[in-house]
Structures are given as structure tokens and as C-alpha cells.
Amino acid sequence: MRFMKVDETYDPTRVESDWYEFWTEKGFFKADANSEKPPYTIMIPPPNVTGSLHMGHALFVTLQDLLIRWKRMQGYEALWLPGTDHAGIATQVMVERQLAKEGTDRHELGREAFIERVWEWKREHGGRIIDQLKHMGASCDWDRERFTLDEGLSKAVREAFVTLFEEDLIYRAERMVDWDPVGQTVLSDLEVDREEEPGKFWYMRYPLADGSGHIVVGTTRPETMLGDTAVAVHPDDERYASMIGKMIDLPIVGRQIPIIADTELPDPEKGTGAVKVTPAHDPNDFECGKRHDLELIQVIGFDATMIAPAPKEFVGLDRYEARKLVIKRFEELGLLEKIEDRPFAPGRSSRTGVIVEPLPMLQWFVKGKPLADPAIEAVESGQTEIIPEVWKKTYDHFMYNIRDWCISRQLWWGHQIPAWYCQECDEVIVTREDPTACTACGSDDIKRDEDVLDTWFSSALWPFSTLGWPEKTPELEKFYTTQVLETGFDILFFWVARMMMMGIHFMDEVPFEKVFLHAMVRDAEGRKMSKTSGNVIDPLHMIYGAKAEELDPAIHAELLRQYPEGVDPQGADALRFTLAIYAAQGRDVKLDIKRIEGYRAFLNKLWNGARFALMNLEDFEPAAYTTFDGDWQKGEAPFDLSAISTADKWILARLNDTIQTVESALDGFRFNEAAQELYHFVWGAFCDWYIELIKPTLYEDGEAFAAQGNATRGVLLYTLDVILRLMHPIAPYITEDIWQSLPRGEGGPESVMVSTWPKVRPELAFTDERAAMETLIELITAIRAIRGETNVKPGQTIEEVFFVTEDAAQARIIEAGAAYIQRQARVDAVRVVSREEGDALSAAATAVAAGVDIRIPLAGLIDIEEERARISKELDRVRDDIAFVSKKLGNEKFVARAPEAIVAKEREKLAAYQEELATLEKSLAEIEALAASNKA
Incomplete structure (x- = not known):
């Protein structure tokens, strides 16, 4: 029998220091492609190689590790495949900043030297995010770690590109794209942030060429008028019906442009109803230009300066300097109608922060609709289920309205596009192997496309490229299709939908059976965490603690406000439990640091309960303990069912319910319900009630109590063992630490993580005893x-x-459980009486619980005058509180202007004060009745 004592106090730093190394050394995280067990596969959403652990990562690690540990215990061949994304633009920008500090740039280095410099950075720093995931307890199969620029994945990317090109699903064309003038690359939609900020709206007069008047257009970008090629009005807008077809003398430029009728671009209800059309600098205008065959006149270049054919005085000016000059010229010409303050949401590069420039460019695209249609059908038919279901509508909207995907990026770091251009005959050569000559004319004068692929292209292949595709590997056969993808809702289209499209296209099977989309982690007030808001919560600070001097006053301002001396270590388990209990479907996680402290206290409660159990199990020989993991032969339990008490039967029945509730919740991805059930069972049922109920049994001496004492010890051990197994997927460290200290026979599992998941045992239902104990607990609670x-x-x-x-049945329960009531409520005598006898009692405190009236004579229990004074003082206080809050809520301005959350808190306060008032008034009435009876 192995037995180790747990420390007197719970120290998460000590508890979490060694077990991860133990698990990895034992190989518990590894998955076997040749196993006959059913597979359960999760592919980690690969964090950027440049990344650092944030709360979004902490949430997905918690939920995915929870699932993988649970399924591992259920007997599945569980593979959680880890890896990182090469993060094209983010990584390149980071290394370019380093070069700038050294006084050089990538162009001076050259492409090959620059790429080698990035690889050096990756080798030195790229493992940081992986190490941080391990601090969270992530039980990934690290031997299978992948990187999107690995040789195998690069081969998969090239195979996918060439195949799609051969199938006419990849093409090259001129389209409108978002251009980063600082990063000098096209950006994906996900790399462009659009947040509202203050702005201006200029109304400008465009004179009609026939001299009959003018038309007023509004714009947030006056500088683009230099490239206008039309003004659009709605054909049903009567204000402009007579102007359609007329020409405008475009101010400053001197060109004439038409007034056209268009049903899509102008909205008669917005602005003036007339819209300037600049097809080369706005995506909506670009589409309008295609509808009306308008000329593309580009007046802003790739560096965001003005270029010809803009008038000479503008050429070379920064676009914002050009804006000022355009406004100045319109004022001089008397053509500036007015200027309004108006918020707008410009697209900003998430990497450089610069406002992006929409430009028409020759780029590579993937056709959307042919790939989207099968992915739509897969969800409609139920092959893949999206959870929560509300996100299916978003998925459908994206997919039914899909546009072709621009996949080329003007970067050096990434998968270089496998396309070559013949300098002799202009043939485009796309091949699996690097060509040496043109396939059309034979010329060896060929040049490779310098662009790289959008990072999302390689990410879209992640579920199968990581398993060896395009080769037919045992891993691919065993672990594809994956069982669940767990990720954030914000990348439903950018990543999830694209994996669906690519997985179905190349594998002819969906990449995952279920997609669970978690919400965003925000601060306690519901605000997005950001460095500028000063409300960032670093997971590692929560796990290991942080002194005040280690915290950035700007980034961690809110944390320092709450913890001016710094924050104590809470541990990964406490953070994981907090995130799990917050993870209600469809709701953002509003993370309150105090809750993390609260769940650390919960784990401390478990620790103390376990210490009590272990102290009472030191000399206990668990003869049947090795059968805890399997079926009990012939109904044999690890304790004597005939000797166990009502309290024992109650906890076993409650434990059965908890097993069922937790498993059902996890099956439905209701992580919060699973965590809440465990919290209430461990804190309430096990620690607060069961341990207290069995103390007399454990402490009794003599042969008469030996059988029941041993039976109760068996129940205590079994209950603690099951608790640890149920909690292990959420809180792996503390459960392992305690579980290793349990007394048990040799030959069992080496770790709680490879023990079997608990099962509901019908023989432990004990329906009558459970109901009886629930009644007794209600009565004890009422007396307390x-x-x-x-x-x-x-x-x-x-x-x-x-x-x-x-009620005779209730009476029997009370009489049989009198000892429990006496011990737990500090009562000398328990009497069951009739209604007539009860009504005859005077000056008694009363309560109703479990359908039973409880009467406690107060004579001799309390000092009447002292208690009357105390209650009266409390009544004065609570009435003042009610008056204060009522006045505030009666103020219409406060209710109308204060944030909804603040008003709700005030209403909650009022309800609590009113409840307290009712309780105090009841208590005072009882005191007055007692005083009156004493006088009589």
C-alpha cells in the first residue's frame, strides 16, 4: 500500500511544480495511431509563434485540456495535437523592428538573409508560447508538435495550391484589396481592425458642366476626389431625376464625369443621396465601377502618397496633406458646402496601426462558392454541428455570401507562392517541383512570384496536414475526422469555415464532427482587455503571482488598483476552474480577479477536506480498492453496504447524481454546469455536511463501532477518490497531488489522469435514505x-x-435522525409533537422547513434587553440603507443615465436590504413575544 501525507496547507506553487514533468516522463500525453481504442482528436488552434499567453489562450487551453483529459479517462485514444502558426506579417514586422534598431532593413539584407534571420528569431523565441501553454497544464502530445512552415506542412501547402490551380479554383486577377502602406502588403480582413473614432464629413459642391447648378456630395476622404469617375444617385430619388446623364466639371482636376443611376451604392436617406464614385480607392465604388464600366484612376500609391494622374501640385504629398490641400482649394473656389463632426470606423492594420488603403491590385485568389457549397451542406446535414447553435446563422451568412479569397501577401516570411512567370511568352507555370524552364516555350528565363500565401491558407489545412497529408499515414487514417474543434467565435469564418472547405475538398470528409465556439474573455465590467485600457490580466501573473514592481502601471492599471502590493499566486488550477465555471455557452467571460481568489479558496477547501480524510485513513486497509476502477464483481463494493450509515448512503447517492450531472454537462459542452456541480458537491455536500456528519462515527471507540467505522472509512475513501477523478480534467495538479496520497493496493493506475472515469452505480441510489437525510439537513439548516x-x-x-x-413518515425520519440534529445544531433534546402541542408553546422562535414547523423556546437562551437593543439598532441601519437606495432609484436622471449594470446592482442592494428588514422585524416580534410572556 502506498500512502503519502499531503502538506498541512495548500500551496499551489508547490503542488504544481513537479507533476507536469511526471506526466510527460511517463508518456501519458502520447497518442498511439495503432491503438484499437476509439479515437478522440482535438487540433489546437495554433497560436502565433510571436505570441505570448493571454486570457484567450488560457480559456481554450482550459476547455480543450478538460475535454482531452476527460476522454482519455473514458478510454479513448486521445490526441491533442499542438503547434504554432508562422504568423506571416506579425513575425516579419517584429524582426523588421529589430533590424531598424540595428540601422538596417530587409531590403539591405536581401531575401535569403532576411528569412534566415527570421528563422533565427523563431529558434530563439518561438518556443515561448508553447512553454506558457505547458504552465496551464496542457496535456498535448508534444512529440507531434507542428509548425506551419515545417517541411511536411510546406509540402502540404504546395500540393493544395497546385491542385486548386489545376482545378481552376485558384486564379490571378486584379481586385480591390486592403493595402498596408507601412507593412507594404495586402491584408486579410482579420488583420484589419475597425473601431469607431472621431472624424469629419465634408460636403462638397460639384458644378454641372452645363452651368445649370451643382450637386453636393459628402465624403470622409476628400483627397480621393482627384480620382473620381462618376457621381451616383438612386434612380428613384426625385431630387436628382433630371440630372441623371448630365456631366460634371470635376473641380481642381478639370475632367468631366457623369451622373449615373445606381440602385446599390447611393441611399436617398443618407447624406445628400449623391455619392462620389472613386473605383480605384473604395471597394463599394470598385463594384459600382464594374457595373457601369467606369475608368479606374488610381491617385494614391503604395506608400500612401499621391501619384499621377493626380494634378502636379498634389503628386508626392502624403494622402493627409493632400486632403488639406483639396479642402483649401474647394474653399477658395467657394465649393465647400459644410463640414460636420461625424464618427467613422476606418480600417487600421492590426500590426502597424496605419489606416489601410483600398487599392486595385493583381493578386492570387481562391474561388469561394465551389468550396463553400459542400461546407454549407455538411452543416445543414448535421455532419458537423456548430455549438452554440446561434453561430450557425453567422456561418451560413458568411458562406452564402462568400467572396473569392485573396491569398497573396507582399511579404518574405511565409509560404512563397509556387508560381513562375516566363519572361519570353508570359506563361504562368504552377508546379509541385521547382521548374527549370517554361512549360510552354522552353525558355529558361523564368521568374518566381515573390509573394507569399496568406497565413490562413496553411492554417486551413491544419486538421489534415498535421497528420501527414498528402501522404496516407496511419495518423491520418486514425485521427481524421477529428471529434471536436474548440476555438473562438471571432475566427469562425477566417479559420473554421476555411478548414471546412479545404477538409471536405481534399479529404472528402468533414474535418470535425463538432465545432464549439467559446466567447471572448473581457474584464469584470465587460470591457475588452487591451494595453491601452490598462485592464490586461496576464494568466501567468494569476498562476505565479506578481509583485507590484513587476507590473506595468499602464497595462496593468486595473490590477494595481485592486492589488497595490501585487497579486499572490493563485495557481493554474484556480485559474482553470474559474474559466471553466465562467464558460457558459453564448456569454462573454467577464473575468473578475476576485473570482479566481474565490476558486483558490475552494481548492483550499478541497485540500482541507482531503487532509481530514487522509488522517482518518492512515490505518485503513482498502481491500477492494483496486476494483474502484472497474466493475464491482457480484455487486461487491469497497465497503460493507450493510454497515454504512444514513449519512454514508446520502453522500453515495449524491455522488451518483454528481457523476451523472458532470458527464451530461461535458457531453453538451456546458462546462460551467460541470464546474458548478463539482463546486457545490465538494464544498457543500462533502466538506460542509458529510465530513461533519461522520466525525462522531470516525471518533467512536470500541468493537461496537468498528464495523460502521470501517464502512464509513471505505465510503470516505471512495467518495474522495471519485471527487478527484471528476475534478481532474478541470484541476489536474491538485487532484494528482492528493490522489497520489490515497491509500491503495499495488497494481493500480500510476496517475489519476490514466485512471478510469467514474461511473454511476445503481446499487448506490439509496432513494429513501437520501430523501431522509435531505430532510434532516433542511431542518438542521433552519435551526442554525x-x-x-x-x-x-x-x-x-x-x-x-x-x-x-x-406526517408519520416525517416523524419517523426526525426520530431516527435525532442524533444528527443534536450534534449538528447543538440541541440537547428533539421532540416531535402534534399541532395542538406546538401551538401551546409560547415565546418560541419559529421556522418551516421540509414541511415541518420548528419551534424553539427562547426563554433562557438570550438576554432579552440586549437582543432588543441590538435588533433595534440594526433596524435603524437597514431602514436608512433602504431610504438611501430608494431615493437613488427614484431619481429618473440616475436611472436613465447610469450604466445598466450599476442600476441593476442598486436594485439588487434594495432587494437584499428589504429581505434583511423582514428578517429583523420577525426577530424583534419574537423578542417582544418572549418579553410579554415573561411579564405574564
Whole structure:
């Protein structure tokens, strides 16, 4: 038998220091492609190689590790495949900043030297995010770690590109794209942030060429008027019906442009109803230009300066300097109608922060619709289920309205596009192997496309490229299709939908059976965490603690406000439990640091409960313990069912319910419900009730109590063992630490993580005993409440408690459980009486619980005058509180202007004060009745 004592106090730093190394050394995280067990596969959403652990990562690690540990315990061949993304633009920008500090740039280095410099950075720093995931307890199969620029994945990317090109699903064409003038690359939609900020809206007069008047257009970008090729109005807008077809003398430029009728671009209800059309600098204008065959006149270059054919005085100016000059010229010409302050949401590069420039460019595209249609059908038919279901509508909207995907990026770091251009005959050569000559004319004068692929292209292949595709590997056969993808809702289209499209196209099977989309982690007030807001919560600070001097006053301002001396270590388990209990479907996680402290206290409660159990199990020989993991032969339990008490039967029945509730919740991805059930069972049922209920049994001496004592010890051990297994997927470290200290026979599992998942055992239902104990607990709770309300001293024993009931079954429960009531409520005598006898009692505190009237005579229990004064003082205070809050809520301006959350808190306060008032008034009435009876 192995037995180790747990420390006297729970120290998460100590508890979490060694077990990860133990798990990895034992190979518990590894998955076997040749196993006959059913597979359960999760592909980690690969964090950027440049990344650092944030709360979004912490959430997905918690939920995915929870699932993988749970399924591993259920007997699945569980593979959680880890890896990182090469993060094209983010990584290149980071290395370019380093070069700038050294006084050089990538162009001076040259492409090959620059790429080698990035690889050096990756080798030195790229493992940081992986190490941080390990601090969270991630049980990934690290031997299978992948990187999107690995040789195998690069081969998969090239195969996918060439195949799609051969199938006419990849093409090259001129389209409108978002251009980063600082990063000098096209950006994907995900790399462009659009947040509202203050701005201006200029109304400008465009004179009609026939001299009959002018038309007023509004714009947020006056500088683009230099490239206008039309003004669009709605054909049903009567204000402009007579102008359609007329020409405009475009100010400053001197060109004439038409007034056209268009049903899509102009909205008669917005602005003036007339819209300037600049097809070369706005995506909506670009589409309008295609509808009306308008000329593309580009006046802003790739460096965001003005270029010809803009008038000479503008050429070379920065676009914002050009804006000022355009406004100045319009003022001089008397053509500036007015200027309004108006918020707008410009697209900003998420990497450089610069406002992007929409430009028409020759780029590579993937056709959307042919790939989207099968992916739509896969979700419609139920092959893939999206959870929560509300996100299916978003998925459908994206997919039904899909546009062709621009996949080329003007970067050096990434998968270089496998296309070559013949300098002799202009042939485009796309091949699996690097060509040496043109396939059309034979010329060896060929040049490779310098662009790289959008990072999302390689990410879209992640579920199968990581398993060896395009080769037919045992891993691919075993672990594809994956069982679940767990990720954030914000990349539903950018990543999830694209994996669906590519997976179905190349594998002819969906990449995952279920998609669970978690919400965003925000601060306690519901604000997005950001460095500028000063509300960032670093997971590692929560796990290991941080001194005040280690915290950035700007980034961690909110944390320092709450913890000016720094934050104590809470541990990965506490953070994981907090995130799990917050993870309600469809709701953002509003992370309150105090809750992390609260769940650390919960783990401390478990620790203390386990210590109590272990101290009482030191000399216990668990003969049947090795059968805990399997079926009990012939109904044999690891304790004597004939000797166990009502309290034992109650906890076993409650434990059965908890097993069922937790498993059902996890099956439905209701992580919060699973965590809440464990919290209430461990804290309430096990620690607060069961341990207290069995103490007399454990402490009794003599042969008469030996059988029941041993049986109770068996129940205590079994219950703690099951608790640890149920909690292990959420809180792996503390459960392993305690589980290793349990007394058990040799030959069992080496770790709780490779023990079997608990099962509901019908023979432990104990329906009658459970109901009886629930009744007794309600009665004990009511007596304790009366003690508190009447200010009976904690150590004082109540001489007699009367239970008024005409229900014979209830009476039997009370009489049989009298010992429990006496010990837990500090009562000398328990009496069951009739209604008539109960009504005859005077000056008694009363309560109703479990359908039973409880009467406690107060004479001799309390000092009447002292208690009357105390309650009166409390009544004055609570009435003042009610008046103050009522006045605030009666202020219409406060209710209308204050944030909804603040108003709700005030209403909650009022309800609590009113409830407190009712309790105090009841207590005072009982005191007055007692005083009156004493006088009589």
C-alpha cells in the first residue's frame, strides 16, 4: 500500500511544480495511431509563434485540456495535437523592428538573409508560447508538435495550391484589396481592425458642366476626389431625376464625369443621396465601377502618397496633406458646402496601426462558392454541428455570401507562392517541383512570384496536414475526422469555415464532427482587455503571482488598483476552474480577479477536506480498492453496504447524481454546469455536511463501532477518490497531488489522469435514505438560521427543539435522525409533537422547513434587553440603507443615465436590504413575544 501525507496547507506553487514533468516522463500525453481504442482528436488552434499567453489562450487551453483529459479517462485514444502558426506579417514586422534598431532593413539584407534571420528569431523565441501553454497544464502530445512552415506542412501547402490551380479554383486577377502602406502588403480582413473614432464629413459642391447648378456630395476622404469617375444617385430619388446623364466639371482636376443611376451604392436617406464614385480607392465604388464600366484612376500609391494622374501640385504629398490641400482649394473656389463632426470606423492594420488603403491590385485568389457549397451542406446535414447553435446563422451568412479569397501577401516570411512567370511568352507555370524552364516555350528565363500565401491558407489545412497529408499515414487514417474543434467565435469564418472547405475538398470528409465556439474573455465590467485600457490580466501573473514592481502601471492599471502590493499566486488550477465555471455557452467571460481568489479558496477547501480524510485513513486497509476502477464483481463494493450509515448512503447517492450531472454537462459542452456541480458537491455536500456528519462515527471507540467505522472509512475513501477523478480534467495538479496520497493496493493506475472515469452505480441510489437525510439537513439548516437570527451564542446548546408534524413518515425520519440534529445544531433534546402541542408553546422562535414547523423556546437562551437593543439598532441601519437606495432609484436622471449594470446592482442592494428588514422585524416580534410572556 502506498500512502503519502499531503502538506498541512495548500500551496499551489508547490503542488504544481513537479507533476507536469511526471506526466510527460511517463508518456501519458502520447497518442498511439495503432491503438484499437476509439479515437478522440482535438487540433489546437495554433497560436502565433510571436505570441505570448493571454486570457484567450488560457480559456481554450482550459476547455480543450478538460475535454482531452476527460476522454482519455473514458478510454479513448486521445490526441491533442499542438503547434504554432508562422504568423506571416506579425513575425516579419517584429524582426523588421529589430533590424531598424540595428540601422538596417530587409531590403539591405536581401531575401535569403532576411528569412534566415527570421528563422533565427523563431529558434530563439518561438518556443515561448508553447512553454506558457505547458504552465496551464496542457496535456498535448508534444512529440507531434507542428509548425506551419515545417517541411511536411510546406509540402502540404504546395500540393493544395497546385491542385486548386489545376482545378481552376485558384486564379490571378486584379481586385480591390486592403493595402498596408507601412507593412507594404495586402491584408486579410482579420488583420484589419475597425473601431469607431472621431472624424469629419465634408460636403462638397460639384458644378454641372452645363452651368445649370451643382450637386453636393459628402465624403470622409476628400483627397480621393482627384480620382473620381462618376457621381451616383438612386434612380428613384426625385431630387436628382433630371440630372441623371448630365456631366460634371470635376473641380481642381478639370475632367468631366457623369451622373449615373445606381440602385446599390447611393441611399436617398443618407447624406445628400449623391455619392462620389472613386473605383480605384473604395471597394463599394470598385463594384459600382464594374457595373457601369467606369475608368479606374488610381491617385494614391503604395506608400500612401499621391501619384499621377493626380494634378502636379498634389503628386508626392502624403494622402493627409493632400486632403488639406483639396479642402483649401474647394474653399477658395467657394465649393465647400459644410463640414460636420461625424464618427467613422476606418480600417487600421492590426500590426502597424496605419489606416489601410483600398487599392486595385493583381493578386492570387481562391474561388469561394465551389468550396463553400459542400461546407454549407455538411452543416445543414448535421455532419458537423456548430455549438452554440446561434453561430450557425453567422456561418451560413458568411458562406452564402462568400467572396473569392485573396491569398497573396507582399511579404518574405511565409509560404512563397509556387508560381513562375516566363519572361519570353508570359506563361504562368504552377508546379509541385521547382521548374527549370517554361512549360510552354522552353525558355529558361523564368521568374518566381515573390509573394507569399496568406497565413490562413496553411492554417486551413491544419486538421489534415498535421497528420501527414498528402501522404496516407496511419495518423491520418486514425485521427481524421477529428471529434471536436474548440476555438473562438471571432475566427469562425477566417479559420473554421476555411478548414471546412479545404477538409471536405481534399479529404472528402468533414474535418470535425463538432465545432464549439467559446466567447471572448473581457474584464469584470465587460470591457475588452487591451494595453491601452490598462485592464490586461496576464494568466501567468494569476498562476505565479506578481509583485507590484513587476507590473506595468499602464497595462496593468486595473490590477494595481485592486492589488497595490501585487497579486499572490493563485495557481493554474484556480485559474482553470474559474474559466471553466465562467464558460457558459453564448456569454462573454467577464473575468473578475476576485473570482479566481474565490476558486483558490475552494481548492483550499478541497485540500482541507482531503487532509481530514487522509488522517482518518492512515490505518485503513482498502481491500477492494483496486476494483474502484472497474466493475464491482457480484455487486461487491469497497465497503460493507450493510454497515454504512444514513449519512454514508446520502453522500453515495449524491455522488451518483454528481457523476451523472458532470458527464451530461461535458457531453453538451456546458462546462460551467460541470464546474458548478463539482463546486457545490465538494464544498457543500462533502466538506460542509458529510465530513461533519461522520466525525462522531470516525471518533467512536470500541468493537461496537468498528464495523460502521470501517464502512464509513471505505465510503470516505471512495467518495474522495471519485471527487478527484471528476475534478481532474478541470484541476489536474491538485487532484494528482492528493490522489497520489490515497491509500491503495499495488497494481493500480500510476496517475489519476490514466485512471478510469467514474461511473454511476445503481446499487448506490439509496432513494429513501437520501430523501431522509435531505430532510434532516433542511431542518438542521433552519435551526442554525434561527440561532443566527436570534443571536444565540455559537457554543451555547439549545435545551429543546420541537418539530410539529402530523406526517408519520416525517416523524419517523426526525426520530431516527435525532442524533444528527443534536450534534449538528447543538440541541440537547428533539421532540416531535402534534399541532395542538406546538401551538401551546409560547415565546418560541419559529421556522418551516421540509414541511415541518420548528419551534424553539427562547426563554433562557438570550438576554432579552440586549437582543432588543441590538435588533433595534440594526433596524435603524437597514431602514436608512433602504431610504438611501430608494431615493437613488427614484431619481429618473440616475436611472436613465447610469450604466445598466450599476442600476441593476442598486436594485439588487434594495432587494437584499428589504429581505434583511423582514428578517429583523420577525426577530424583534419574537423578542417582544418572549418579553410579554415573561411579564405574564
